[in-house]
Amino acid sequence: MGKISNFTVKAVLLALSAFAVTSTSGQDARLNLERLKGMESRARDVVEVNIDGKLLDLAKRVTVKVNNDEAKRVGEAINGLKGIYVRVYRFENENEYNISEVDGLRAELSGPGWERLANVRSKRNNQKVDVFTMFAGDIMSGVAVVISEAKSVAVVNVIGPIDIESLVELSGKLNIPKIDIEQESKSTKKPGNEEE
Amino acid sequence: MKQDYLFDKEGNDAEVEGLEILLSEFRLANNLRPESNVIEFSRKSRSAVQTWVFAIAACVVLGTVFIGVWGLIWQGSAEMPLDIPRTEVQQVPAELADVRDTKTSLKSQDPPWLPQRVNSHAMRISASQQKYAAVDGRISKRYLKPKLTQEEKYAYNQVLLALSITSSKLRLVQDSINGVDQLKTNDK
Numbered sequence: 366m367g368k369i370s371n372f373t374v375k376a377v378l379l380a381l382s383a384f385a386v387t388s389t390s391g392q393d394a395r396l397n398l399e400r401l402k403g404m405e406s407r408a409r410d411v412v413e414v415n416i417d418g419k420l421l422d423l424a425k426r427v428t429v430k431v432n433n434d435e436a437k438r439v440g441e442a443i444n445g446l447k448g449i450y451v452r453v454y455r456f457e458n459e460n461e462y463n464i465s466e467v468d469g470l471r472a473e474l475s476g477p478g479w480e481r482l483a484n485v486r487s488k489r490n491n492q493k494v495d496v497f498t499m500f501a502g503d504i505m506s507g508v509a510v511v512i513s514e515a516k517s518v519a520v521v522n523v524i525g526p527i528d529i530e531s532l533v534e535l536s537g538k539l540n541i542p543k544i545d546i547e548q549e550s551k552s553t554k555k556p557g558n559e560e561e
Numbered sequence: 562m563k564q565d566y567l568f569d570k571e572g573n574d575a576e577v578e579g580l581e582i583l584l585s586e587f588r589l590a591n592n593l594r595p596e597s598n599v600i601e602f603s604r605k606s607r608s609a610v611q612t613w614v615f616a617i618a619a620c621v622v623l624g625t626v627f628i629g630v631w632g633l634i635w636q637g638s639a640e641m642p643l644d645i646p647r648t649e650v651q652q653v654p655a656e657l658a659d660v661r662d663t664k665t666s667l668k669s670q671d672p673p674w675l676p677q678r679v680n681s682h683a684m685r686i687s688a689s690q691q692k693y694a695a696v697d698g699r700i701s702k703r704y705l706k707p708k709l710t711q712e713e714k715y716a717y718n719q720v721l722l723a724l725s726i727t728s729s730k731l732r733l734v735q736d737s738i739n740g741v742d743q744l745k746t747n748d749k
Contacts (some may be wrong), residue, residue, distance in 0.1 A: 412722075412726065414719060414722055414723045414726070416716075416719055416720055416723055420716045420719065421716070421720070423712055423713050423716035423717075424713075424716040424717050424719070424720040426713065427709060427713045427714075427716065427717040428717075430707040430709065430713075431707060431709075431717075432707075439717075439720060439721065439724065442724055443720060443724070449720070449723040449724075449727070451722075451723050451726050451727065453726060483734055483738060485734065485737040485738060487737065492737075494733065494734050494737050496731075496734055510727070510730050510731065510734065512730055512733065512734075519726070519730055521726065521727045521730050523727065529731060532724070532727060532728050532731055533728055533731045533732050533735055534728075535724060535725075535728040536725070536728035536729050536731070536732045
């Protein structure tokens with residue numbers, strides 16, 4: 366009886382751990398962006414995009430329905446993706462946000478599973494750029510980009526395999542507006558929200 | 562047996578004659594035809610008017626079905642543009658307006674009237690396409706765009722927005738890295 370109960374306990378623990386690993390493996394690539402909620406009230410411009418589940422499936426369906434080059438490129442870019450999460454905050458003045466909130470996000474990306482792909486620091490506008498990737502075996506399971514400057518914070522979290530080089534090529538080439546956050550610091554403020 | 566007796570009754574054949582005597586009771590008397598059990602119905606001839614009526618009715622039914630199906634297909638494949646701005650009607654370019662002055666031709670051996678007919682056809686197509694493009698501010702073509710629901714349009718636009726921001730940020734990273742690399746090479 367003792368041996369049976371011992372074996373049962375071990376089997377249950379093993380099953381639970383296996384379940385935990387399998388259920389959380391797909392969610393590890395998703396960042397906790399709720400920690401940036403505090404910036405919304407202080408930011409002048411806020412862009413928040415959450416695409417996953419049904420919304421992503423609808424978009425994939427559209428890329429199949431619409432038979433043009435742009436839709437094909439978009440379809441190739443989002444093929445296999447499970448989610449895209451974007452947060453962009455722009456502030457009126459410098460250092461209006463709490464840098465510890467962004468550093469907390471970077472600390473999360475320094476955890477297990479994430480690998481730093483690029484790290485750029487510039488004293489101009491206190492610019493800090495970090496790119497992280499997560500791999501499940503040989504397959505990319507997520508990408509995270511964190512860019513913080515004196516007047517803006519941008520976080521992009523893509524879950525699923527994505528070709529970074531082809532995504533870079535998409536910038537400004539299709540009917541997608543080209544966005545350059547650097548231009549705001551160099552020239553006068555542009556009217557309206559150029560991300561939308 | 563002698564075959565002649567069987568066919569012409571010429572000559573004598575004792576064997577065949579014996580068989581005839583045996584089967585004489587089954588011989589047809591007076592070559593009368595036996596009564597037939599077949600009941601014959603008088604065939605009514607359809608009038609020519611009825612035939613034409615049936616033919617016209619069949620054509621009307623088929624035509625109605627065809628028009629209905631074609632209408633459904635055309636309506637279903639009617640395009641609904643995403644966010645296409647109103648376009649203005651463009652005038653036919655001057656180079657296409659005067660067909661007689663056009664000197665282009667498909668082949669040098671073509672008769673002189675052929676290039677003009679080809680270009681006049683091209684001019685009609687171009688003008689009709691441009692006029693068609695200004696209807697209700699929407700761009701419509703022969704190959705109609707698929708109809709998208711509001712949810713699909715919203716999802717597609719959201720994906721475009723997300724991809725635009727993502728690609729711009731990655732471009733920024735790439736430019737930053739390239740800028741750093743250039744500084745390093747300049748220092749060397």
